Amino acid sequence: MGAASAEGFVTSEVACAATAFLVWDALINLDQEVEYIWKGPSSWVKWTYVVIRHAPYLIQGSVLTLVGRAGHVWHNKQCEAWIAYQLVGIEVLTIAVEVVLMIRVYAMYNRNRSVLTLVLVFFAAEITAMWTILGISIPQITFTPQCLITSTPKVFPTYWTISLAFETTLFTLTLVRFATTAVASQLRKQSILYLLVRDGTWAYAIIFVVMLLNTLMYETQHNALAGVCYFWEISVMSFAGSHILLNLRRLAMQPHDTSWLSALSQSEAPSNEPSLPEVYFAREDIDITLAMVEMQRLPGIN
Numbered sequence: 053m054g055a056a057s058a059e060g061f062v063t064s065e066v067a068c069a070a071t072a073f074l075v076w077d078a079l080i081n082l083d084q085e086v087e088y089i090w091k092g093p094s095s096w097v098k099w100t101y102v103v104i105r106h107a108p109y110l111i112q113g114s115v116l117t118l119v120g121r122a123g124h125v126w127h128n129k130q131c132e133a134w135i136a137y138q139l140v141g142i143e144v145l146t147i148a149v150e151v152v153l154m155i156r157v158y159a160m161y162n163r164n165r166s167v168l169t170l171v172l173v174f175f176a177a178e179i180t181a182m183w184t185i186l187g188i189s190i191p192q193i194t195f196t197p198q199c200l201i202t203s204t205p206k207v208f209p210t211y212w213t214i215s216l217a218f219e220t221t222l223f224t225l226t227l228v229r230f231a232t233t234a235v236a237s238q239l240r241k242q243s244i245l246y247l248l249v250r251d252g253t254w255a256y257a258i259i260f261v262v263m264l265l266n267t268l269m270y271e272t273q274h275n276a277l278a279g280v281c282y283f284w285e286i287s288v289m290s291f292a293g294s295h296i297l298l299n300l301r302r303l304a305m306q307p308h309d310t311s312w313l314s315a316l317s318q319s320e321a322p323s324n325e326p327s328l329p330e331v332y333f334a335r336e337d338i339d340i341t342l343a344m345v346e347m348q349r350l351p352g353i354n
Contacts, residue, residue, distance in 0.1 A: 075109050078105060143182060153252070178214055215263060230245060
């Protein structure tokens with residue numbers, strides 16, 4: 053087996069492993085999906101979950117099935133079409149996951165319009181830049197006869213760093229809110245804010261690592277190993293986004309400590325203002341983030 057064939061084999065095997073992991077995770081969490089997603093009311097959360105959870109492994113499977121056919125030689129234009137299909141798929145997945153993260157931040161800041169405006173401006177800039185980079189890069193990508201990427205234009209790794217920068221911004225806003233609220237309230241592990249920050253932290257960490265690895269591989273490798281982390285990025289984004297939504301729905305069906313809301317209200321409001329009562333989320337408010345957004349705004353927060 054030649055060097056090029058060995059590199060292609062490794063990349064294909066890693067892609068299969070990433071797809072297998074995603075399908076395995078979907079299967080072992082199927083009972084929770086039925087309980088917390090499909091038994092709930094029809095809403096944007098349900099259909100966003102479908103996109104984040106199930107579309108990625110269908111895309112991965114189609115690519116592995118068609119492009120990975122043994123002995124088939126693909127022309128460059130066909131490979132361009134395939135890579136465009138994959139990149140558009142991961143772009144849609146990235147947008148869906150980031151919308152969920154944005155709504156969480158918006159809810160945590162209690163519908164603060166300044167925060168929303170800031171996040172939306174950054175989001176629009178990110179999407180515009182990423183689509184522009186895709187349009188520039190796809191015609192310049194080179195492939196093996198099996199459509200594995202061997203080299204990319206210098207601007208292409210920027211596609212991943214832009215997304216990293218935006219998600220770092222969202223994570224920073226989450227930590228700032230957590231830090232400022234912790235001053236006003238002794239948060240317990242059962243508090244909604246604690247759980248939101250916990251999920252946001254592990255999700256950001258694994259997404260950051262896989263995006264960074266993907267960027268480094270495309271930057272440093274000029275052979276079939278360049279895209280070795282690509283399928284893992286799809287799997288990690290899908291894993292993180294779907295579990296965040298599952299956890300939100302699970303939280304919505306249980307009473308949780310919201311003393312941080314009362315403490316924050318008391319610290320920011322005049323003393324004659326009543327504090328917020330303990331909140332229990334009904335099944336109708338199955339998505340905890342939306343329930344938080346719809347809660348009465350805290351006095352003193354614009």
